[in-house]
Amino acid sequence: MPIKDIQQALSCASCSLLGLAAPAAVAAEAWDIDLGLMSYIEQDRNTGIEFLLNARRELADGDEVFVGLEIDTLTGATPNGATPSNVVQTFTQSSGDGSYQVAAGELPADDTHMDTRLAVEAGYTDQVSSQFAIGYDGHISMEFDYLSFGFGNNYQWDLDRRNTSLYVGIYGEYNRVHPVGNIPLPLSLMTPAGTLQNRRGSADTRTAAELSLGLTQVIDRRSLVQLRFTQSYFEGYLNDPYKLLSVIDDQNPANLGATLAYRFENRPESRDLSTVYLAYKRELERGVLDVSLRYSSDDWEVLASALDMRFRYRLSGKRYLQPHLRWYRQQEAEFYRYNLVSSEALPEYASADTRLATFDAITIGLKYGFAANKEGTHSIAAEYYTQQGDGEPDEAIGLQQDQDLFPTLNTLIIKYLFSTRW
Amino acid sequence: MIKITIEIPLAARYCLLLAASISIGGCANLGVETWERETLSQPEMQFLEDDMDLALDDHFYFSKEGTSGGRGFAGGGCGCN
Numbered sequence: 001m002p003i004k005d006i007q008q009a010l011s012c013a014s015c016s017l018l019g020l021a022a023p024a025a026v027a028a029e030a031w032d033i034d035l036g037l038m039s040y041i042e043q044d045r046n047t048g049i050e051f052l053l054n055a056r057r058e059l060a061d062g063d064e065v066f067v068g069l070e071i072d073t074l075t076g077a078t079p080n081g082a083t084p085s086n087v088v089q090t091f092t093q094s095s096g097d098g099s100y101q102v103a104a105g106e107l108p109a110d111d112t113h114m115d116t117r118l119a120v121e122a123g124y125t126d127q128v129s130s131q132f133a134i135g136y137d138g139h140i141s142m143e144f145d146y147l148s149f150g151f152g153n154n155y156q157w158d159l160d161r162r163n164t165s166l167y168v169g170i171y172g173e174y175n176r177v178h179p180v181g182n183i184p185l186p187l188s189l190m191t192p193a194g195t196l197q198n199r200r201g202s203a204d205t206r207t208a209a210e211l212s213l214g215l216t217q218v219i220d221r222r223s224l225v226q227l228r229f230t231q232s233y234f235e236g237y238l239n240d241p242y243k244l245l246s247v248i249d250d251q252n253p254a255n256l257g258a259t260l261a262y263r264f265e266n267r268p269e270s271r272d273l274s275t276v277y278l279a280y281k282r283e284l285e286r287g288v289l290d291v292s293l294r295y296s297s298d299d300w301e302v303l304a305s306a307l308d309m310r311f312r313y314r315l316s317g318k319r320y321l322q323p324h325l326r327w328y329r330q331q332e333a334e335f336y337r338y339n340l341v342s343s344e345a346l347p348e349y350a351s352a353d354t355r356l357a358t359f360d361a362i363t364i365g366l367k368y369g370f371a372a373n374k375e376g377t378h379s380i381a382a383e384y385y386t387q388q389g390d391g392e393p394d395e396a397i398g399l400q401q402d403q404d405l406f407p408t409l410n411t412l413i414i415k416y417l418f419s420t421r422w
Numbered sequence: 423m424i425k426i427t428i429e430i431p432l433a434a435r436y437c438l439l440l441a442a443s444i445s446i447g448g449c450a451n452l453g454v455e456t457w458e459r460e461t462l463s464q465p466e467m468q469f470l471e472d473d474m475d476l477a478l479d480d481h482f483y484f485s486k487e488g489t490s491g492g493r494g495f496a497g498g499g500c501g502c503n
Contacts, residue, residue, distance in 0.1 A: 035474075161456060221462065232491060275491050288466045328487060355487060409486070
């Protein structure tokens, strides 16, 4: 093996997990190409397709350049935050020009959106010395109602015969939200189609900043561990402009639990998020075990834990099977609610977005990888994701008690990945 | 006198304890020599070996759940959360 390849392999053995700019095992004067295709189908909801193309090349002086392209599209019905009811419900489209209806007993979802996103990324790693590297990366992401710019800078030191790696990274992002139908007034009423809509402007912005500190440590000849602390801060317009909350009647005995109106959500204008991530890799007799644990907390009072386990089981002829199991638990944001009620004054913040709710989620999957020939390696994976919350909460009122207020989300995910050198 | 209180989540305390144990309780016994890296140099032993697969996962979970990040940036560059 050429000396430069050995040096590259040694460097990779203590790499910390980075967003994009970590040095990978790239042959000099060659591009490492990675292609990924993912399709997911949610039962009775959305269908998503995502395409990723990455290219990485090591330069003559040991520096590295990276470019990436991402395209994804989402179709189908996205839950709009309202709760199911015992009668047909009519909602105004985001544009304010039309409406759509949801049958009795069904989770209200807007099927009038089709979302397509295009993102371009680029990165450069300056291998200042054999033990110190500086990385730069940036992205531009565009949707018809969203624009994002991001830039990152990171530093990595390899110490103690490259058994220890230290990482410091900073990242900033600027986003512009320009939703269909303009920005809703916070907690304002949804008005019928064709009438005056409660809006306050065509666009708003939000920014994000992140500081990340990481440590990767080789334990022994067959295992290594990584620890990472990340502090993220978000500020600006953090609402989902398309999400509603039902206003439920809790005052009229003859109508308890009926939906009286709908209001747009409102979230705080800042969010402070702390994340601890711990990962462990261990070579076993028949393969490699990969276990990671992530714990997050923020000032919205969202607490979340994620345990992710994969085992790459080696088969003959450079083939492998990789089962995957992930368990995720989340505690709701302090302003999350199933709905508003008619008897109470409007709160300052409220959202019925289930992504901020209390739920458990499990992923079970299996991946098969193989090298078809000298041109590259392929892998295909099938996974099942389910998200389960409390569909019969204690706060359900009257007619609501006959409804499932948190229908289980079931999703089938198919992935294809291809890697080659060019 | 200014009093500063730092709250550390329970899981973070365990992670800190693990990191401290690694760095204090057996630092001299951790790590390998250059010639002992035959296993560690294998692609499947790199934390970034499956980086595209992990990126696809992270983007999917970012659009379905209330938290993200850890491996990469917690924001998403998209309007999906």
